[in-house]
Amino acid sequence: MSIQEISSFAAGEWVAPGEGARNIASAITGEVIATAGNSALDVQGMLDHARTVGGSALRKLTFHDRARMIKALAAHLGQHKQALYDLSFETGATQADHLIDIDGGIGTLFVFASKGRREMPDGHVYLDGDVEQLSRNGSFLGQHICTPLQGVAVHINAFNFPVWGMLEKLAPTLLAGVPAIVKPATNTSYVTELAVRIMLESGILPDGALQLVSGGLGDMLDRLNCQDVVSFTGSADTAFKLRSAPHILENSVRFVAEQDSLNASILGPDAEPGTPEFDLFVKEVQREMTAKAGQKCTAIRRIIAPENQVQAVIEALSARLSKTVIGDPRRETTRMGALVSEGQKRDVLEKAAILGQEAERVFGDPDNFEVDGADGGKGAFLPPMLFHCADPDAAQRVHDTEAFGPVSTVMGYRDLDHAVELANRGQGSLVASVITHDPQVARQVALGAGAFHGRLYFNNRDSIKESTGHGSPLPHMVHGGPGRAGGGEELGGVRGVKHYMQRTAIQGSPDILTAIGNQWVPGATEIEAPAHPFTRRFGELRIGETLRTEPRTVTLEDIEHFASFTGDTFYAHMDQEAAERNPFFPGRVAHGYLLLSFAAGLFVEPNEGPVLANTGLDGLRFMKPVSAGDSIKVRLTVKKKTPRNEEYGEVRWHVTVTNQEEEQVAEYELLTMNAY
Structure with a gap:
């Protein structure tokens, strides 16, 4: 097998791997398939190119022009997604996983394109809120406006979603009128590089609107200013290191983080075995444990059930997990592929051992499981592992340790207040779900847990047919969470676009406000x-x-x-x-x-x-x-x-x-x- 060179795209030129390049192995076979990285990249040149060429070109376009551009990108990527599928198998992802990553990313572009045309003006200024009358007779008014930042957005993405992770940040950035420099995780950068090539070769984007760093950023973050944005997805340790850098703090560089998250799912007290809600709960947990081999920032890590239902949950969930075919993701019969790398597999096993200090493993033996169509000793394969924590009140590590793979822990609650307390012990998550048919249960959880979770997902027999699932961030809704989850916020429709814009209070006469916003204000001429x-x-x-x-x-x-x-x-x-x-x-x-x-x-x-x-x-x-x-x-x-x-x-x-x-x-x- 030939080794692919994963290039960067800097200041309009493709730059091959060079000094500091590292090898990338297939998640399926463990063989080296690519090399990426070049420590000699001219990062200042990339920033200058983005700010002066890309930013200038994007800001000349209206919101509707940019929305049409994003829609065209989505359509073009859709015509070439089979090539992305074929390459993405090497990350350990199955065809079902591709639908989340590749199709999900393309779908996100379409949604932002639609929202840009429907909810934003065909102009250059976004009006944020209503006009405020600041004088008795209305001759002096105020309004908030949003205009594009005149810098660059640096997107640092995680390995688990090499396409969606890029596009969910890129869509609101481009719609805002800000150029982007994308830095994917090296382990899966070969998929991101192909997606970037497809977009650039389409000729849809203006020069400088999109650049790519395959490998390390060097000292790029030390060269940012108050007009720039860093959007990071990854570990809490790395996020802390980057966001606390003196240069970032001194220059008030916007830093958006989406990081570790011990997401929980609560089985409502009304959802007893035999009800549609109980079956739905087990199905949701099983899906979240096995999709992308559990390598999802929104995966369910803590399963919170009534104490008298814990054993029933363990038995039903173990039965579903036992039917999960683990193997070569290219096979149609495979339901869970490999983790992204041998290093990630080791990390999951280390974290599982920590969980094992407070919980008993009740399903899944990493030393004894079958792999269909691949060599389990060479690829980064693991089975789903289910733990049971008998005393979640005394436990600590099950509430602060995330095994970023197919691992989850069941724990029991005494009453609904206790369930909320356990969910909040994670100190901030991207999502918590509640499976219940009782609206009052949902209300109690929303009031008690809302402050600790970026999204609350409720599902039952009424919404099951059309619901999108616990682990699916939607472009219409905010994605992010407080505390351990990073305190950031992405997506959310136009809310996500405004993260790349400056909100400014303008004050003046009705004619002044009308001219700036291109919208007639009462009292104007x-x-x-x-x-x-x-x-x-x-x-x-x-x-x-x-x-x-x-x-x-x-x-x-x-x-x-x-x-x-x-x-x-x-x-x-x-x-x-x-x-x-x-x-x-x-x-x-x-x-x-x-x-x-x-x-x-x-x-x-x-x-x-x-x-x-x-x-x-x-x-x-x-x-x-x-x-x-x-x-x-x-x-x-x-x-x-x-x-x-x-x-x-x-x-x-x-x-x-x-x-x-x-x-x-x-x-x-x-x-x-x-x-x-």
Whole structure:
């Protein structure tokens, strides 16, 4: 077998392994398959290239441009994923594991691309929150904005997910407009390198947006500044060493860590043997112990069950684990492959021995197990190992030692408060799960354990068919956790994008805020529409373009007809004496929805035109009642424009309804789809 040279991609050039390179062995056979590393990399040149070339190019793009770019990357990777599958087998991963890593990573790109188009503007400034009125008359306002950091994101990734681990960080980074330097774990860097080559060769990314370090970073972290970000996934010891470096602290370099996590799963007191929840619990634990050979930051390490159900859990779980076929991951019958390396296997055995000081191994003998289709003595294979801790209150190591492999420990709890206490003994985790059909059990755990866990996963017979599993971080939800888990936060949709941006408070006049955010702010200059705005196409409309209508008088006959026609005969509209007793009304008043209907009648252009559909309204408020004899008129202003596809875009209109005294009676935002 030829040995593959795993190169770095630095400042637009591929750099082969050189001084300081190290060998990489196959997890299946133990044979050297690759070499990676070059201590002579010009790390300053890489940083300069990212900041000046990559960052500049990305910041010129809008959020929607970047979202389209990310979607194109995902589609391109999807066309080449078979090559990634074929190579990834050497890491010990099975085909099912590839779906988590490779397909999961591609799926994450698609989600961020979609969220970028749906939840972010087609512009360069992200508005974070509502406008704050800082003066009596509204001439001085404030708002928070987010803009891209003008540095580089250094991503230091773990060995267990060479594709997903890169893409889940890369997606929000690129969407924010920040270039990335990716440093994968050396043991699986050959898979990451192939994924990077595929992306770069597509021509989709601007120059400098993505660079790769296969091997060590050298002194790169000592050259970072306040505009840079380090996002780290790995051990707590390494995270502490990196984040506490004087240069990182002195320059306030953002450091995001996702590290050791003793995740727990709680079997609810209602989930007795024979219930769907008990079977689900056993299945979830078995899957989390064996997927990726237990090498998942979200895997279940502590199994917390009612004391009277511990033996039943051990028996049921042992029965499922005994059916797990361990072997060459390329075989279709294999259900669990090898650990990533011989070194990782030794580490797991060392940690298992520590757990064995406080817990009894009740399933899985590392000295006596079968390996299908491979030499168990040469590859990094281990069986699933289940321990039982009879006294979890007195134990310490089962709550602070993570064997990063197919290892988990069962322990019993007396009551639900005790279960929560045991789960929290891990001092911070990425995820804790609760299998229960009792909503009050879920509530009690959420209140008691929420502060110690980045994600709480609840599942039962109602959600089992569509649930994604205890160990699946989703791009829509935050991934991270307090304390031992690193105190960091990734993913979470747009929340993850904002980690690579600076939040800035801006203050000024309505016109200033409108210009910065490209979104009309009440009080800003209004532009007189050259024609009815509903006759103007999406591209013709301008932010601030305003239509003011003639007034319409609301009569008692209108109110009674609306009540009769709709069936809304609420007393405030129909009974004068009852309405007068209500502290909010002077007497009989018009229906709020009658006012909305009349408002639409005042501003709508009825003929066929570029307005394709009314898709809803947001932020509706009724501020002052309207009585019979009052008149209303409408101000309709283009607040925001968001392209949706090549045929139409979304227009957000600010609508204000006022009475004859120029007092606001209603306010809302109207959404329409307008043709280009």
